[in-house]
Amino acid sequence: MTDQQGSAIDERCQYCTFPLTQSKSVFQSIFVCHSCTPEDGQLLCLCQACADHCHADHDGLEYVGMGPCYCDCRQILVGCRIETESDREAKRLLNGRPCLSQKPSTNRPLTSVKDSRLFSLIEGKELADRLQLQTQTLVKHSKETFWVDPSLDPLELSELELLAYTILDGHCQRYSLKGYGAEWWVQVKNVSSQRASGEVRTLDNASEAVDLHYDKDETIAEKFGIGVFPLISTVTYLTDSGDAPPTVVFSKRYDQPEDETISEMLLSYPRQGNHLVFDGRLLHGAPANHSLRRPGVGDNRSYSNIRVTFLVNIWDMECKPVGVERLPHSIRQHLISDTAKEPFPLSSEKFTSQSGLFAESIHLNDELSIPEALRQRIELPFLGTTTTWESASDDGSTTFVVTFPPPIAAQSDLLLVSFGPGMEAYVENDSSGDEEEPSLVV
Template sequence: MELTLNVDENGRTASASVYVQKNKPIDYSTKAFMFDNFDEDLRQQLIHDCEASIAPELPMTFWLSMNDKPRCLLEKMAKKIFNTHVKDKSGLDPKSSGCEWWVQVRPSEGKRSNSNSSEAKNGIQFHWDKDETLRDVGGGIFIHPHLSTVTYLTDEGAPTMVFQDSAPDEGLLSRKIQEAFISFPKVGKHLSFDGRFLHGAPSDLSPDSLDKVRRITFLVNIWLHHKPLGIEAFPSSMLHTLSNRVIKDVNVSKAIACKSISGSSTRNQTFTWGLSELMNISISLPLSLQDKDGNVRIHDTNGIACLNTIDNN
């Protein structure tokens, strides 16, 4: 297989043409919004369709091109999220620009739970979003979406944690990460962040009893100038299982306020979470961290987290 990839100085996929985007096509900063008019009827319909989309016979993720006409409620939601973040579409190739969407339900079951560990069933292991097939067949090449997003459909479960300045470059193992953004679940909240950043949803930080809650999120990754290998549209033969409801007046409002905490000025607790069999991440977090804060930005110039290699010998 031969594949030509064009990347810019930040490691993001770029156009191969002479066209140069004068402005950033999207805002890569980590932030959270609330969707306006996100009523209970819409939430319940989205949850129903999310559960239908994770049937065992279906793929894990799905593709929607920027020019595709949405055929169901989940595709309409994905398209709305894409259009919210990508205002200027000039210079974008619709064949390779669009969104990859999927659903996470915790606790997970069946093929959606790839481990017997409590963390895999109740949380989301730390990872980088990437073209998974290309990584497997391309010798470990990491190509990331331009933007990763999370939309929460329930108030419960583990918060999403995004480590800033954590793209998987050669220097990441030798430096400390100075900042993390933590987003606690809230119905109708929409979180977006740089698609190159390390993130997860550690169940250790869930304020709820894990055996009594369901954490349901709708994920949309925005890809520009590259379509992930092997990702196709939701199969037409299964569209009858999903709603085709019209979405009216559901738009993001102003960004939600974020509480800022200096890691060096608080009493902390240290956590270590696995990334793979060869690597983990250690982080020092304030004991005062609470879900009522909604969004929390933790920072320390001396570092709050670091990646570690694991010696299995």
């Protein structure tokens, strides 16, 4: 998605959320304006854009917090200044699909971090290596996300699209989903080896990291400040990178109170061919901190110095993220020339026959298991510059604090860490700026 022109406010939330939500309460920033409320009248809720554009110069404007609401700006006598353009933009982006209020609430097959599962998707090094080479061709041509759905003809697709198509088909069968499509993309990251450096935990290289974030419809989030999330998120590992950062998933959703502590953390260590599945609403990333990586990788496998992942998010077709389209034919041709001529060797049956691995779980108890000297506080960057939802505070920053005791000897590739009392993870705002400013933490 290209960057929008304009001021910081315009980039973040330009349009009133009412045409998207109608009168259904949807989680977002809530403001009230006492100046526009008649005496002993009921306080009406305002969205972020209406606070910025319609009430910014009113003394009575007040930030309430994040919560479920719909915007009442157009009910106020003076009217909404951005009503017309907001209606037009919402209509353009929805493009005939129902607005959020008309969407039936989906029965989600995965609802907590404990529901995450690990599958063995790609068996055999040959196919995984071939797909991995194709991802490197793809990132030379595009860093966008792309779309596949059941209406496509598999015979016309490249192998990477077939991988996304197979993952979509497998989960649609597994969870009895109808009318779903998949957004897919790839990530290629360098891996710094702590063994090569001889010093543990000195090479927290930011360029290796994927900061903690929520997967979402980026355009709706940026223009309206509303979160629309995939049903299911998946990560498929195409390289064997013993030293590579794990995928980290927290028991934290965007619509949970920001001061609520976080009691669970899932770590998925990269292994070629593994396929991780989790609730698409959860906070996740691949932070570079060496203390999160698998300790004592002492076996004799030869590890890759890059971390290549193939990401697939499964969406209700009626919530297909704005601007995500099929792979352009010109790019597909570059990939097909790399592809072996034999039929794609992966089928969704092989995949749906597995029940999926649960995480090995450990409980961190303050008194019993962790000597104070071993414990360290890791600050994980949260929603950095590569995401569209940032802290509204210009001079403060938002970090995510995890107490994590090294080393944890995990046998499994999937580890669920539950934090005992006092050890929970939390979001920390370093607001050195004006206390009156609303802190928009999303």
